[in-house]
Amino acid sequence: MNIYVLVKRTFDTEEKIVVSGGKIQEDGAEFIINPYDEYAIEEAIQKRDALGGKVTVVTIGGEDAEKQLRTALAMGADEAVLINTEDDLDELDQYSSAYILAEYLKDKEVDLILAGNVAIDGGSGQVGPRLADLLGINYVTTITSLEIDGTNVKIVRDIEGDSEVLETTLPLLVTAQQGLNEPRYPSLPGIMKAKKKPLEELELDDLDIDEDDVEVKVETVEIYLPPQKAAGRVLDGELQAQVKELVNLLHTEAKVI
């Protein structure tokens, strides 16, 4: 089994977000592997261990993304690829991200690609399905269970809380939903081994991609924080009186009841 996992380095959204000059301030912020991609990495490792083969983790990003790739290698992935666009591109959108990944993967022998169902920062959930379409392979999103038997695949996916059971075949791209598995933490020996595992770095030239091919289709013109809500009112006094006051406020002040 030739397994690829799409990994995105993301801003840890549990951190405080500061916007200045119309941009998210990244200095000093924590960066992590997108949590949904951790499920994807874990599933890839389990499938490789059960069925044999190789797990390659791939990311588009800058030099800094090497850290997240090393973490994936420490979890148990075999190889990593960093497609470094830092010097070539000022802008990237879902269209161009999927295009770049497709150019990298199009000549590879691919049995299974795993991605996260959504990136917690950009949050569009587009990159997986777009890539599958460009490669001409089938995809299934938000999966919570994956069984592979030869080239036959049985999947349970989450659709707004209902579960859909379906069958399809390899080659296939799936996107991981919470509940698929419990991602492991990298072990100390894993971390030591990861330092020696292959990490290939590519630029657009290496993939024969012209900058014109990856012109973005959409552009962010402004980033801002939600309007500061007036500080909420924590009521006080005797509990029964608080409840009365709350109902009254919802009725007369907030006018939602």
Next chain:
Amino acid sequence: MSKKVLVLGEVREGSLRNVSFEAIAAAKQIADGGEIVGVLIGDAVAGVANELVAYGADRVVTVEHPHLKSYTSDGYSQAFMAVVGEESPEAIVFGHTALGKDLSPKIASKLQSGLVSDVTEIEGAGDSALFIRPIYSGKAFEKVKVKDGIVFVTIRPNNIAPLTKDESRSGGVSSLAVDITNLRTIIKEVVRKSAEGVDLSEAKVVVAGGRGVKSEEGFEPLKELANVLGGAVGASRGACDAEYCDYSLQIGQTGKVVTPDLYIAAGISGAIQHLAGMSNSKVIVAINKDPEANIFKVADYGIVGDLFEVVPMLIEEFKALKANA
């Protein structure tokens, strides 16, 4: 310049989802005077076509085929692309639902277009429209411009108000015959877990419980409160993992995203992944016995106390209010 806009109407168990009417309102703004064409895909969907017209579509195209009974990205993309081929739209609007999220990137890829997902607000109209969407788990917003090609957006349910329904509007309904072939996915079964009644993602009032609810029975008072308010019950991941309720009730990044007029959080601590699913609610009430709980940071009104005391009192007060109204 005015634009011709296609809107995908989503039919679930025979009825159109509310988000489809909201999508028509969004389309109206993007169209800037252009034509709005509703698209219905399924095995038997023509029956609801007039409702799309009543909500503002100028006409409707249906694609019906036995292979379209269940949603698959292969089947629906063949159907939708056939309509695109016939109509040559300049813009497309879907709801940001499970179906919309799954299908829209595939269509965008085929059209080599951009796609602005999960839009909560549209500023301006026509060519100068700007699309606002939450990013960073709802902690920030971005304003996006489409630079090139078709304007394609998905809209988050319950954020853009639908137009007033007008039964007297009329518009043509035509059907397009499409051969649906080569489905690579076979749907075996759909296990429905979501409760009957008010659809959580479209409810005007949501009463949500967390690990603080402590048991399955603990959810009973929350259900009663939701009933009194004509709303739906939701939950945190904590409550679902503890098996107090089904995962279909989960609200947050992994679960449903809701934007009700009133969100009542009882025994929920307010983790970022939970907030990502509800922080856009118009009014948030928090009931938690820990005054330091994070949920109070996003709440408009808070009561520090035991939910098992507060919720029954709330039920009585709301009942009294309704009785006097």
